[in-house]
Amino acid sequence: PAFPYKFKIKMSGCPNDCVASIARSDLSVIGTWKDDIQVDQGEMKAYAGAGVDIQSDVIDNCPTQCMKWDGSSLAINNRMCNRCMHCINVLPEALSPGKERGATLLVGGKAPILEGAQLASVMVPFIKMEAPYTEFKEFVEKLWDVWGENGNNRERIGEFILRVGLGEFVEAIELEPDPNMVLHPRENPYIFYEEYIEEGDE
Numbered sequence: 362p363a364f365p366y367k368f369k370i371k372m373s374g375c376p377n378d379c380v381a382s383i384a385r386s387d388l389s390v391i392g393t394w395k396d397d398i399q400v401d402q403g404e405m406k407a408y409a410g411a412g413v414d415i416q417s418d419v420i421d422n423c424p425t426q427c428m429k430w431d432g433s434s435l436a437i438n439n440r441m442c443n444r445c446m447h448c449i450n451v452l453p454e455a456l457s458p459g460k461e462r463g464a465t466l467l468v469g470g471k472a473p474i475l476e477g478a479q480l481a482s483v484m485v486p487f488i489k490m491e492a493p494y495t496e497f498k499e500f501v502e503k504l505w506d507v508w509g510e511n512g513n514n515r516e517r518i519g520e521f522i523l524r525v526g527l528g529e530f531v532e533a534i535e536l537e538p539d540p541n542m543v544l545h546p547r548e549n550p551y552i553f554y555e556e557y558i559e560e561g562d563e
Contacts, residue, residue: 363509364505364509365509365513365515365521366515366517367387369385370390370501371390373390375392376391376444376445377446382470383480386471387468388466388504389470390490392463392464393444393463393465394459394460395461395462396459397459398439398449398457398458399457400435401455402434404452404455405430405434405452406433408454415452419448422447423447424443424445427440463487464487464488465485465487466488466500467483468504469482469519470519474520479519482542483541484534486539486541503534503535503536504534507530
């Protein structure tokens with residue numbers, strides 16, 4: 362099909378995003394997990410015994426402060442974890458991603474063209490990536506349909522989202538709004554929340 366402009370898909374296996382897909386692709390697929398981080402308390406003690414300062418190297422550097430170390434065991438408040446991968450990178454033998462694995466889909470990343478550089482925005486916080494990948498393919502086709510029909514010539518999909526607004530775009534691709542799509546709604550003036558009255562509601 363004659364797209365308005367190029368459309369890149371890049372994939373990273375984990376939130377470390379070593380291929381920088383979030384900054385260099387229109388659709389970024391980043392591997393993640395949904396359940397709790399797996400902890401091997403024996404390996405934690407081994408790291409501590411080998412001289413790793415777990416408190417200063419791991420706990421104090423956690424961006425959400427969701428971890429506690431009492432000198433012998435590690436406790437994690439997984440509901441607060443934002444999956445930055447720092448703790449797993451520092452303690453790979455003791456910590457590993459959860460078992461319920463999938464991917465986060467982000468849309469709109471690009472280098473400067475008409476507008477400045479953009480990082481992709483979360484559209485689907487978690488999706489199972491299992492063959493035959495039907496759900497993923499349907500999502501991509503919806504992106505192509507809406508952008509291909511309404512995008513201007515040489516307009517990347519990220520620029521299209523900026524032009525029409527995130528709310529309108531999410532509605533056009535028939536996606537349920539999710540708080541994970543924006544970090545700070547009040548700091549994004551192009552995002553508006555609308556109240557919908559369902560049939561039967563008063």
